[in-house]
Amino acid sequence: MPETNERVVLSRPLQGIPEPGDFRVETAPVPEPGPGQLLVRHQFISLDPYQRAAMAGRHLSGRTPLGAGDMPPAEAVGQVVRSRHPDFPEGAYVRHFGGWQAWALSDGERTHRVDADAAPLSTYLGILGMPGLTAWGSIIELAGVQPGQVVLVSAALGPVGSMVGQLAMWRGATAIGIAGSEAKCAILTGELGFARAVNYRAPGWLGALAAAAPEGVDIYHDNVGGQMLADAFTVLKLHGQVILCGLMERYNDPAKSKPLDLALPILKRAVMKGLVVTDFEDRRDHFVATVAPLVRAGRIRYREDRVEGLAGAGELFSRLMRGENVGKALVVV
Template sequence: MTQNQEIQLVKRPEAMPTEEHIRMTNTEMPEPGKNEVLLKTVYVSVDPYMRGRMSSAKSYVEPFALNKAISGGVIAQVVESNAESLQPGDVVTGTLPWAKYSTAPAETLRKVNPELGPVTTSLGVLGMPGLTAYFGLTDIGNPKAGETVVVSAAAGAVGSIVVQIAKIYGAHVVGIAGSEEKTRYLTEELGADKAINYKTDNLPEALIESCPDGVDVYFDNVGGEVSDAVYPLLNDHARIPQCGSIATYNDPNAQGPRLQMHIVKSRALIKGFIVGDYQPRFKEGFTKLAEWVGNGKLTYKETIKTGFDQIPEAFFGLFTGENIGKQLVKTAEIE
């Protein structure tokens, strides 16, 4: 069997992560212990939250260790098994290292159900991004028919699903993205009522025009100047699911206007969340998302690079807006 490779974090970035912060290194082939399996990585998910784990700052999850493999959502195939619940050839998903081969306890993995859709959906619409969109919007945002829902990073893995679920609930949906290709995707394929290109449009003016009745729900993935433009339009008792703040992840000195005035004036609710908060309800989320995918109410797009060595480039590209939908890297074939 070939020698293993993994991608490690070797230096904590203060701004935009680059090649100097990681290294690809050869390692020994791992051997599974009791109730463990040996896995071949097939697809790797790269996600914005990983940038936070590269920092040593206090957060909701431990930072990545230096000189150790970075980890995240992975689809893998079982090569060897010391667990009764999994057999060689099974396709699973879990939080695994950026490595060509790894081992994991069987109980930490979930078998991928191919009847629900292509295996890649377990890292996208039927995985963490889909669940994030579903629970953040329905539980915190609680959209009602006729309300206005604004979504930042609306063409991304989470945002693109939020847009569609908001339409299922009968909302007037305005998506904010960073290119003409993305804004066309939002209106022509996802059904958004309006789409704004924050890089070329006058964002405050475009928001006023697109949200004539104000904003009832703001699903925020980016923070920064985009959010600064949304807050003045909040209606009374608006709801803000705070999913991310990608605009500030690489700017340690990020500053912005004071938000408290807008929150008090509108009596809005702003709640930060992570998808793990909803783990007891994951079955509910999977069931509803699979139902919508199955009946065509929910579509998805994937941006897939090929090659284990493409993982860093795919990750860095998240912060320059390269991807539409879910960004994945295919590292091997399923046999």
């Protein structure tokens, strides 16, 4: 066991879109677990848009803005190296909220064993993890997608969006993805099997969206909010559903946020449902047991955008918050 832990902290409070220089790596001793604690050696650390809001103190997972020297929150997967907790033997694999660091203690709170044989370990942070469960909660539990329906999803190549679309297809629906580049759209319609994909950064994108959904959309899963949500209403069918799941548009700068014009849901008689993934914790085992075989069989696919080493975490997070990542953002420790 090494004697030093590496961790990423803020070098200054964030302003707007994060830059790599907003973060620095520092070292500290590897901690010793006390009674009831376990020590986890991280293998993958999850970078997610919600962490930006948490760093600003604007998220359920973090209500106090982080300053210089503070470590951002993150879920991570790794192996238990020392344990003084009866539920987590040494050698077991777990996911927990360990933060942006190589080693972390856990007291068992929000810590769960994962089956490293059932699926690649990294997927427990992505399509089989919180993002995947989010998609399950959205499209299966809240929206109750039906065969033949049309499902539209923004941030479609991310771990939530790609699972939303693929779960919809698995249930016999048609998936349309929104992403921020032609390259992402090509992956969506190629490798991931989406029926259509639309690049929201291309000129005339609203026309392309309308052309992609000529019959309209039954369910829109929104990861973005703001103008994207307003644009999605242009193709929503009367009585269509909107799952409100993420606010990417405002995580960097809430002052630039565009709130929802209520005339849109009224005129479309829309049903909008707010989603917080923790509500579906009791569905997690069922979700993993159902979807892991689909992942192993290659029926559900995913992309990862990996960076090797904690030194690259800030740069990857910056790309993530500019929408320039391709797939699930992961730090490989």
